[in-house]
Amino acid sequence: MPSPSSIHEQLTDILVRVVDCRADAVVPSAALAELGTDSLTIVEVGEELGRRFGVRLSDAAIDSVVTVQDAIDAVVAQSAADRPTRTTTALASPPPPPARPAGASRARKTSYVATFVFFGLVIGGVLGLGGAALVSATGISKVDLPPIGGTPTPTATTPEPAEETTPAPASPTADPKPTINTSSEQVSPGERFLLSGAFPGSSDGEDLQVEVKDGGSGAAWDDFPIQTQVRDGGIFRTELYTSRTGERQFRVTNKATGESTPSITVTIG
Incomplete structure (x- = not known):
């Protein structure tokens, strides 16, 4: 946080530049209006003072500044308000899930496998009987199926030539002037x-x-x-x-x- 003496030094430099007053006249009790400021220059002085110390003085704070000491106090108060407050909060780690017995896990897996095999055999038998009945009912004694794993013959296609496009020239833009x-x-x-x-x-x-x-x-x-x-x-x-x-x-x-x-x-x- 800046010291009041450093703020006083910078404020003196700003007032000398802006209102052309004497440096020895910028004392803490001096009224800014008596030094030559008005409603316009007081805003410029406040903004420049805030810029030099990295703070932003609100319009209300600038309007309330009457003396040199008021301006110093406004910068000190704003610098203190802008300091971040850091709070460290400890987070408790969640407890680990309870371990399951190894025997119960293996027994459950074995049960799942046996159930899956049983239903697989039942479904396979039903499909096999149904397919045989279907072949017998339609009189088809032989079904010719294409060999598994055969690769279809690709059909040659001639790619269409891509259209060549000429990019439009970018229009130059003039650099902005002061x-x-x-x-x-x-x-x-x-x-x-x-x-x-x-x-x-x-x-x-x-x-x-x-x-x-x-x-x-x-x-x-x-x-x-x-x-x-x-x-x-x-x-x-x-x-x-x-x-x-x-x-x-x-x-x-x-x-x-x-x-x-x-x-x-x-x-x-």
């Missing part, structure tokens, strides 16, 4: 907005860098001071804000593969 969306295409300076999307085929935990470009097509992409990670099978979501006005292009790049999403334009002001 996607990006924004919660708003126009915001006021300093107003927060979301970037979300997906990197199909990427592994959870891969680092993603938000990039920004100002100006025309010849301008270069610069790193925006926000990083996030791939999670839940390839998706990402992060919140950012900027006070610089004008049209700004944003994209997200996977640092492990170098693959980038298409660019999306957000007008500031």
Whole structure:
């Protein structure tokens, strides 16, 4: 189970990245709202904190988090609840069946064999008398039967040629490309907005860098001071804000593969 100090350290790192607050301000008694979180970022902070410690914080647990200490206590409580309880139960072996006397078993087998032989002789005699009477009644004095064990002559057959089929060529399928969306295409300076999307085929935990470009097509992409990670099978979501006005292009790049999403334009002001 993680210690409160390790949870506090990771929570400080997450808050600095997400809301750009000072690390020394993240003390146990500090209110998360005063550090810069809102209803959207508190969900992102809770999910990222749970991912780092291998637990899943419920919506109710995240909604009840008010201070830094509340977030630490929520992770400790969920880690304790997720620990499996192992109980070993001893199973008693069933008693062996009682042994039967060897003499009784041999006597029973002998009785079965004698009964079988007796009924076999009776049935054989009845069938023999009945067959003789049938032959006598029909006047058949000789019956020619085919020899036992004869092998029938096989009839030669010509196999039909199998039709040759040409497999249909498989239609190529394009690999899915990264996607990006924004919660708003126009915001006021300093107003927060979301970037979300997906990197199909990427592994959870891969680092993603938000990039920004100002100006025309010849301008270069610069790193925006926000990083996030791939999670839940390839998706990402992060919140950012900027006070610089004008049209700004944003994209997200996977640092492990170098693959980038298409660019999306957000007008500031």
